[in-house]
Amino acid sequence: MNKDNISALIMAIAVVSLITGFAIYFNSPYLNKATSSGQQESNFIPASIESKNGTTISQVDKSQFKKAPDFAKITGYINTEEGRSINLKDLKGKVVLVDFWTYSCINCIRTLPYLVDWNEKYADKGLVIVGVHSPEFEFEKNVDNVKAAVQKYGIKYPVIQDNDKGTWDAYQNRYWPRKYLVDNEGYIRYDHIGEGGYAETEKVIRSLLAERAAQTGISAINLDTNTNTTTPKNVQTVDFTKEKTPELFFGYEFARAPLGNSEGFKPNQTVTYSIPQRSDLKPNTIYLIGDWKNNADNMELQSDTGRIALAYSAKSVNIVAGGKGGEEVSISENGVALTNKSGRGIDLSEQGKLVVDGQRLYNIVMHEGYDWRSLIIDVKGKGFQIYTLTFG
Incomplete structure (x- = not known):
């Protein structure tokens, strides 16, 4: 098929998908990615804080809570005194927020x-x-990448x-x-999976700090839980009520669905x-052009040029x-290079291009609203590796 006709073909399929209302090719997210907002959280039970005869007392039955496991098998320390x-x-004696993340995960990045x-x-x-930086991909084990x-x-x-x-396993x-x-005695008092729940999480932080203050006799923390939380800047916001394309993986060990190409994965x-x-190109399905080496967690371009084609539903x-x-x-949508400011991703130049400068997440598309669109990713440069496509 002529490359120039691919964009039009994919767009036509995307439009047909809207008209016919077909089911999304696969509708369950990657097992280990919390892609929904507030996917799960524990019910926080606050302590009863009373003042008796000038003494502040904090009371809560902690037999219902689990002790937090200590950190295990850690291979490096960043932002600690002299490493x-x-x-x-x-x-012990502090309120500790333990955050499991990895630096190429867009869901994690949006919480930072x-x-x-x-x-x-x-x-x-x-x-x-x-x-707690628990890597998803091998390159995320590199301490210099994490420090960056x-x-x-x-x-x-x-x-x-x-x-x-x-x-990760201990927890x-x-x-x-x-x-x-x-809490300050080492008990897990709150557990939140995924994005969102920021106001609730901050309320719990303030409540646990107030408990600590009452137990240790230091000045009490103001329990006004109406304090504003910070709105992220230059980070994508997501409407989790919208139907969108799930995360798509390129490595043969990571993939949760087959390629659209008849050649398929060949480890x-x-x-x-x-x-x-x-x-009959399927929506939410990766199609490739060029010579690609099938690695466990990525596809690596072996020819001088390559192409990735996809019909997707999302805004980013x-x-x-x-x-x-x-x-x-180079990125194009619906047959047009992404040079418009409204759709151009943060990491793209005004020409709709980016130059790879490291192993990381790159934002290539950023629209104001959700819709079906055709996406073409053209690559120049043998050795380019792609691990995953994520959507917001």
Whole structure:
């Protein structure tokens, strides 16, 4: 099929999908990604704080709560004094927010401005935030990559590298992001999976700090829970009531659905992919053109140029990608280069292009509203690697 006709074909299919109301190709998100807002949270039980004879007393039955496991098998420490290790035993007496994240996860990235804000507000009042960086992809184990992300997102609180998933397993965690709030006696009092719930989480932080103040005799924390939370800047907002394309993975071990190409996945082999000579491209399905090596967690371009085609429903699109550096990526939608400011992603130039500068998440599309659209990703540069497409 002529490459110039691919965009028109995909767009036609997307339009037909709207008219016929067909089911989304697959409707369950990747098991370990908390893609919905407030996917799960525990019911917080506050302590009863009373003042008797001038003494403030905090009372709550803690037999119903679990003790927080300590950090296990940590391979590195960022933002700690001289890179020293930290553990929950050292933090006893503090309120601790344990945040499981990984730096290429868009769901995690969208939560970071809130964590940074809470650290600024409450660190001097007894809150300690510990970011547990549990990598999804191999490149996320690189300490320099993690340090770059910590700097990029303005993270000042400690971040520990959970490269072997020891702490992840200790908490029996299965999601990015996930937040646990641990009280000053080491009990898990609150558990939130996914994005959202920021106002509720901040209320719990303030309540636990008030409990701590009552128990230790320090000045009580104002329990006004109507305080405003921070609105993220330059970060995508998501309407989770809208139907959108689920995350799509490129590695043969990570993929949750087959490729649209008849060649399919061929582990550890280089395959020459082409678009089928028929007009039945499926929505929410990856199609490739060019020579691509099938790696466990990514597809790696082996020819000088390559193409990725997709019909999707969302308002924003991100890719997790990398390479040797310098590879050029051009983005077009519905047959037109993404040069308009309204649809151009944060990481694109005015020409609708980006140059790969590291293994990370790149925002390539940012619209104001949700719709079906056709997407073409053209790549120049052997060695380009793509891990996943995420949507917002």
